[in-house]
Amino acid sequence: MNRLERVLLPLFVAALIIAVWSVWASGGSGGATDFPTPLEVWRGYGHLLRPAHGEHGPLILKHIVSSVFRTSFGFLAAVGLGIPFGLYLGWSARAHASLDWLVQMLRPISPIAWIPIAIMIFRGDDLRSIFLIFVAAFLPIVISTSAAVHSVPSMYLRAASNFGLSDFQILQRVVFPASLPQIVLALRVAAGISWIVIVAAEMVAVQDGLGWLITDARYQGARTDLVVGTMIVIGLLGWGIDSLLRRLERHPRVSWGYPRNG
C-alpha cells in the first residue's frame, strides 16, 4: 500500500459517508425532528465559530478549552496517583490482599454514577469534572499497572536482588521500566474513557464545555445541527488525543515491549 493510497482511501470513505448521509437526511419533511444534512451542520459551524454575544473569539473555542483542560487535569491526577498506587498494589502481597477486593468492586461503577457525589463534595464546576475524570481513569490505570507488575518475569527480579538492590530500587529500576509498555497501553485506554466521560459529565454538573454545548442546543429549540457539529468536534479531538498518546508508544523505553512488525 503506497502513500497515495494511504491518504486517498480514508478520504474516499469520508466522502462516501457524507454522500449517503446527505441523501438519507434530505428525505425528511423538515422540522425539528429530522436529522440534519451535512450542509446544515456546516452552516451550524457558522454559529459555533463566531463569537458569542459580548465575547471575543470563536464560541466553540472556550468550550473546547474547558473540556480539554478538565480532562487533562483529571487524567494527570489519575496518572500521578494511579501508577504509584498500582505499583504498590502489584508489588506488595499484603497490599493486594487488603485492597484488591475494594478496587474490583469500585471498578464496574460507572463514573456517571459519581456525579451526585461530585456535586455534593465540590463547589467549583471545574473541580467537579476534574474529579469525575479522575474517578474514570484512576482505577483502570491502577489495575493495569498492578497486572503489569505481576507479569514481570521473576528472572528479572532475581537478577536484581542478586545484584544487591533494595526492594525500592528493584521497584524503581526493574519493575517500573518492565511494566512501562503495559502501563502506556492502559494510559491510552484510560484517556479514551476520560474523554467520553467528560462529555457526559458536562451535560449535568457544569456550565460550559462541549457536553454542556450539546445540552444547551436542545434548549435553543432542538438545534440538532449544532449537536451533530459538536459531536464531530468531540470525535476529532478524541482522535487527536489518542494520536498524541500513540506517539508515546514509539519511545524506545516503551516500544521494546510491543511485538515488532515485519
Added chain:
Amino acid sequence: MASARIEVRGVAKSFRQRGGRSLEVLRDIDFTIEAGEFVCLLGPSGCGKSTLLSIIGGFEKADKGTITVDGAPLSGPDPRRVFVFQEYGIFPWMSVSENVGFGLGALGAEERSRRVAHWIGAVGLGGFENALPAELSGGMRQRVALARSLAVEPEALYMDEPLGALDSLTRQQMRTEISALCRRSKPTVLFVTHDIDEALLLADRIIVMSVRPAHIIEIVPVAITHPRRFGEADYVAIKRHLYRLLGLRDEV
C-alpha cells in the same frame, strides 16, 4: 578477584505437591568446591540441579543441611556471588552498556564506565554499547548476560544451563569464551548442565547427579589441560565413564 569456597553439607529438599504428597527432590547432597574451581553439576533434566543451584545461591532454603561460604553460613543472595541466567535474563529496555553496568551502582561514575567498557570488550561486543537486546542475536545476548555478571567481579558465578537457548554452533563458541574468561578471572564457578560434552570441556570437576530424588553418584575430576579436544583418548575415556555412571549407552 577473590574467590569463594563453598561447602555443602547434608542438603535435602522436598516440595509439597497438589494432593498433599511430598516430592523429594534432593537427598543428602554433600560436596566442597575450592576457591577458583570450575565445577559442573551434570545430570538429566528435571533432576533437581537447578533447585540445588538456587539453594546455593540463596534464593531457596534447604529443608536439611547447611551451606557455608568462606566459612560463614549462607544467609541469602549476595552480589559477590552472581547468577548468569539464560539470555533472556537481560533487561530488554536497557542498552548493552546499561545492562552490563546494572550491578555497578555502588561505584563512582568513572570506575563504572571503565569496567563496562572493559567487559563489553572482553565478551567481544565492542561497538554495540548502545544497542538494545532486541537488536542482538541470541549468542550476543548471552554474552551481555555474562558481561553483566562478570562486571561486578564476583567471587562466585552460578550458571544454570546458560547456553540452553542457543544453537549448537553458537554454543560451542560460547563455551570457548566462557572457559577463557573464567580462567582469566578465576571466580569459583558452579555450572549446571545436562550436556556431557559441555561438562567435559569446561569443568575441573564434574559432580554427577542421579534422577529424582537426586543424590550424588560420583564426583569425577577432569585432569585434562586446556585446550581440550573432543576426540582425544583421555577425553573419551572420561566420557565413557560418565555415560556408564548415568546409566546410558554410548551407542545408538
Added chain:
Amino acid sequence: MKWKLLGAVVGGALALYALHITTSTGWGPWVEDVKRTFGGGAREQMIVGFLPVTCHLTCPVVDWTTRHSDSGSLFQSKKYSEFPTMCEDLTEGKLGAAFLNAPLAISLVSKNVNVKLVSLGHRDGSAIVVPAKSEAKEFKDLVGKKILIPSKFSNQQLWMARLCKQNGLKLTDFETIVCPPPDMPAMLETGKCAAYVVGEPFCALAELAGTGRVLLQVKDSWPGFISCGLVVRQDRIDQDRELIQELVDGIHGSGLWLEQGLENRASAAEVVGKYYYNQDPKLLQFVLSKPVDRVRYDHLTPLKPDFEEIMGLAVEIGMFPKVLEFESFTDASFSLSASKLPKAMPPDDGKGPETAKAAK
C-alpha cells in the same frame, strides 16, 4: 531527563489552566473569586439559579439590572440545564436561591431541606399543545391518549388533575409520560404523543415551527396559574433579611416593569435571549407578546388559598402523602412588603453581562 519531562508536563498543565481562565470566565472574575476566598468582596452578592425557560425570566432580568447599577447588591443569575443539579446545589449551599416549580419546592421542604418559597416567578405561561393537524377541540378529546408532562413534580400535572375534575374524568384516563421539555416538540412531530403540557417557550417552539397548535392556554382554564417561584435558603434569610427583601423587590419590580408595555417586553426578550438563554430573541418576543397575557409577571405574592388548592390536588393524585402547611414551606413576608413600583431594566448595550461586571 526525567525532570525535564516532569517540568514540561507541569508547565503545560499550568499553561492550559491559564488558557482555560482566559477563555471561560476571564481573569477579572477569577481574581475576584480569589479575593472572595481570602476576604469579602465589595458588594453584597447572591447567586440565583434558573433554567432557560420563560417562567424564570425575571431572574436574568434582575441580574442585568443589578449589574448595570452602581449601588445596591448584585444578584448574579446562574444558568442550569436541569432541575436536579440546581436542587442539589441549592441544598448544598452553593446557591443562595433558585427558581423552582412549586411542587418541587414543596418536595424539598418535605425532605427537610431548609428552604422557603418567598415569591412567585410568574403567573400562567403554560399550555396544552397538540399537532397542527390534530382534530382535537377540547381536553376531553384527548382521553385515552399519550400526554407528555415535564416531571412527576410538575404543576402541569396538577392542572391536568384540575381539568379532569372539571370534566368528570380521572387522571388515569390518560396515559401521562414524563419527558424533558426540550424534546417535547420533536415527540409531537413524530407522532409519539397526542399532546404535551408544559411551560413556555416549548409551546411557542412548536407553534412557530408550524408543527403544533395550542389546544388550551392555562390562562383560559386556571387563571393566575402558579408554576415557578423563588426559593431561598433559610440560613440566608436568617443571615440577612434585607438582602432577601432587596431580591424580592427586584423580582416584583422587574415583573411590574414587564407588565407596563410591549416595548419593555421586547427589550427584555432581546437582552435575555442574547446573553442569558442563548435562544432566538424572536422566540421570546413571540411568547411575551402573542397573546400579550400568555405569561404574566404581576401578582407575585404567594397566597394561602392558592396553595391550599394546589396541595389538595397534589395529595389527591398522590404526588404527596399528606398536606403540608402553607407556613411550613412559604415565607410570604417579603412579597407582602415588596415595593409596588416597577423597576426598569437598562436596555441592551451590546456588551454582554460579563463585560458589564468587569467594568464595575
